[in-house]
Amino acid sequence: MIRLEQVSFRYANSDALRLRDVNLEIPEGELALVIGPTGSGKSTLLGCINNLVPQFTGGVRSGRVLLDGIDTTSLLPRELATTVGYVGQDPLAGFVTDVVEEELAYSMEQLGFSPSEMRRRVEETLDLLGIADLRGRPLRNLSGGQQQRVAIGSVLASSPRILVLDEPSSALDPVAAEDVLALVSRLVRDLGTTVVIAEHRMERVIEFADSVLRVDAGGSVTHGPTREVLAGSPIRPPLVELGVRQRWDPLPLTIREGRRHAAEARRGWVEQPPTLPAPPGAGPVTLAAERIVVRYPQVVAVAGVDVTLRRGEVTALMGRNGSGKSTLLWALHGAGRRDAGTVRGAEAGQVALVPQTASDLLYLASVAAECANADAEAELAPGSTLEVLQQLVPGIDPQSHPRDLSEGQKLAVVLAAELSRRPGVILLDEPTRGLDYSAKQALNGILTQLAEQGHSIVVATHDVELVATTCHRVVVMAEGEVVSDGPTRDVLPGSALLATQVAKVTNPVPLLTVEEFLDALH
Ligand SMILES: Nc1ncnc2c1ncn2[C@@H]1O[C@H](COP(=O)(O)OP(=O)(O)OP(=O)(O)O)[C@@H](O)[C@H]1O
Numbered sequence: 001m002i003r004l005e006q007v008s009f010r011y012a013n014s015d016a017l018r019l020r021d022v023n024l025e026i027p028e029g030e031l032a033l034v035i036g037p038t039g040s041g042k043s044t045l046l047g048c049i050n051n052l053v054p055q056f057t058g059g060v061r062s063g064r065v066l067l068d069g070i071d072t073t074s075l076l077p078r079e080l081a082t083t084v085g086y087v088g089q090d091p092l093a094g095f096v097t098d099v100v101e102e103e104l105a106y107s108m109e110q111l112g113f114s115p116s117e118m119r120r121r122v123e124e125t126l127d128l129l130g131i132a133d134l135r136g137r138p139l140r141n142l143s144g145g146q147q148q149r150v151a152i153g154s155v156l157a158s159s160p161r162i163l164v165l166d167e168p169s170s171a172l173d174p175v176a177a178e179d180v181l182a183l184v185s186r187l188v189r190d191l192g193t194t195v196v197i198a199e200h201r202m203e204r205v206i207e208f209a210d211s212v213l214r215v216d217a218g219g220s221v222t223h224g225p226t227r228e229v230l231a232g233s234p235i236r237p238p239l240v241e242l243g244v245r246q247r248w249d250p251l252p253l254t255i256r257e258g259r260r261h262a263a264e265a266r267r268g269w270v271e272q273p274p275t276l277p278a279p280p281g282a283g284p285v286t287l288a289a290e291r292i293v294v295r296y297p298q299v300v301a302v303a304g305v306d307v308t309l310r311r312g313e314v315t316a317l318m319g320r321n322g323s324g325k326s327t328l329l330w331a332l333h334g335a336g337r338r339d340a341g342t343v344r345g346a347e348a349g350q351v352a353l354v355p356q357t358a359s360d361l362l363y364l365a366s367v368a369a370e371c372a373n374a375d376a377e378a379e380l381a382p383g384s385t386l387e388v389l390q391q392l393v394p395g396i397d398p399q400s401h402p403r404d405l406s407e408g409q410k411l412a413v414v415l416a417a418e419l420s421r422r423p424g425v426i427l428l429d430e431p432t433r434g435l436d437y438s439a440k441q442a443l444n445g446i447l448t449q450l451a452e453q454g455h456s457i458v459v460a461t462h463d464v465e466l467v468a469t470t471c472h473r474v475v476v477m478a479e480g481e482v483v484s485d486g487p488t489r490d491v492l493p494g495s496a497l498l499a500t501q502v503a504k505v506t507n508p509v510p511l512l513t514v515e516e517f518l519d520a521l522h
């Protein structure tokens with residue numbers, strides 16, 4: 001179905017080959033998962049399938065890309081659009097209309113569907129993606145996860161035979177991610193759709209994948225059965241990491257397989273519970289918000305929230321898509337809307353916020369200039385921001401234009417600029433989009449260090465694995481209200497939705513991470 005023959009590619013303004021002699025074949029009705037470090041070339045590879053690379057990106061591509069044996073360069077854009085449905089990493093950038101319903105209908109309109117067929121499919125898509133109540137809403141005002149669902153829906157609506165999804169679950173809450181992936185895998189099973197998904201949070205996709213494509217920093221691609229490719233990969237989800245470290249054979253890919261391997265250890269811990277590290281004592285209050293309310297015309301996004309931040313504490317803000325997390329962060333920061341309530345303790349300039357669409361903040365002509373600007377604004381020694389950036393995501397050429405960075409690399413630049421400034425209170429909105437496991441580990445290191453030095457940090461995120469390693473406390477929101485607030489170890493393991501892979505494998509023993517599992521064995 002999809003075949004790449006000797007494909008190599010380089011961007012116009014760069015010497016490096018981003019894809020090197022790639023040969024691969026994805027049979028019809030299979031789901032292939034694309035993995036690889038931040039900035040390795042996953043999006044570039046996906047773009048080759050529908051000719052986005054090089055048609056829109058520029059650059060030079062050699063070799064052939066064949067769909068059903070036909071070279072894509074000989075297909076008209078319209079033919080290609082009927083065959084390949086593509087959802088990029090930034091949903092907002094891909095929208096062509098202003099309102100949810102119109103967006104869902106747009107591609108069908110272009111492809112010449114009849115009005116009654118369109119109507120039927122729009123309704124069905126609204127239901128399948130759980131967005132019926134958003135139908136008349138402007139796309140701009142939706143939460144990040146709501147936008148991502150609309151973007152996926154607008155492509156599914158016209159039932160393309162090939163589906164290419166670039167990080168489809170990065171802004172989705174765990175339930176929505178599971179629903180969307182189950183939906184996609186049903187298309188694979190029932191309709192024979194061929195699907196290619198790039199995803200950093202592999203743990204969410206692995207069980208649905210027939211094969212894995214690993215893109216390496218040098219642009220070469222390894223394609224093979226999931227277990228085989230992951231066993232040899234430096235990037236792997238927690239459960240596979242645990243399996244490799246414990247030499248479990250066969251390597252577990254699903255929670256069920258993991259639980260079988262862990263049965264003996266689990267029985268031992270049930271009889272004699274392991275000693276678990278205690279969370280650090282909380283320091284004095286740095287920010288106290290009371291009865292915060294934010295109202296929009298159609299929704300009350302934040303409905304009377306009290307929240308207190310303390311020195312040295314990393315707090316996760318969790319909750320389903322549209323529950324009010326981003327809105328609350330902006331209200332705490334002060335730049336956002338606030339219809340009622342008070343925020344005390346936060347002095348001007350002492351609260352930093354890294355927004356969900358972080359790359360909007362980059363406006364200078366090179367990464368080096370962005371970093372130098374951040375140093376100058378915060379009166380830091382020259383080089384400070386660049387150093388933090390290199391800690392987070394190594395290998396970015398400081399001379400490159402921010403526009404030419406991968407999504408994960410852009411986010412890392414914005415994170416570095418805020419973190420190097422070391423404000424007292426740091427608010428991060430979904431900071432792990434596009435970041436691979438090692439970048440997440442680096443982020444964990446930096447946040448832990450800042451907390452030890454007395455900063456207060458809030459991370460709004462759906463990434464339970466990040467929360468388990470980095471956050472001391474979890475605040476869960478639902479429909480604008482705080483519905484639970486407690487130490488991470490009390491909130492995550494008990495929840496079917498928020499438990500980490502390791503917590504699911506060890507349940508009822510509340511271990512959260514691979515390291516905790518290994519420590520508990522001794
Ligand atoms: N238009 C461009 N011009 C020059 N270089 C580019 C351009 N777009 C991307 N690159 C570079 O090509 C490499 C691959 O980018 P790509 O977006 O494919 O990575 P990725 O694996 O999808 O990253 P992420 O995990 O962050 O999504 C990156 O190092 C990036 O800096």
Ligand SMILES: Nc1ncnc2c1ncn2[C@@H]1O[C@H](COP(=O)(O)OP(=O)(O)OP(=O)(O)O)[C@@H](O)[C@H]1O
Pocket residue numbers: 141142143144145146171173296297298299300301319320321322323324325326327328
């Ligand atoms: N500018 C706006 N105008 C109208 N409604 C808005 C606006 N911004 C957000 N909303 C709505 O307020 C609610 C809360 O949105 P918010 O972005 O705070 O959610 P979130 O919890 O951060 O979601 P996600 O996990 O998807 O990022 C949503 O229903 C959203 O559609």
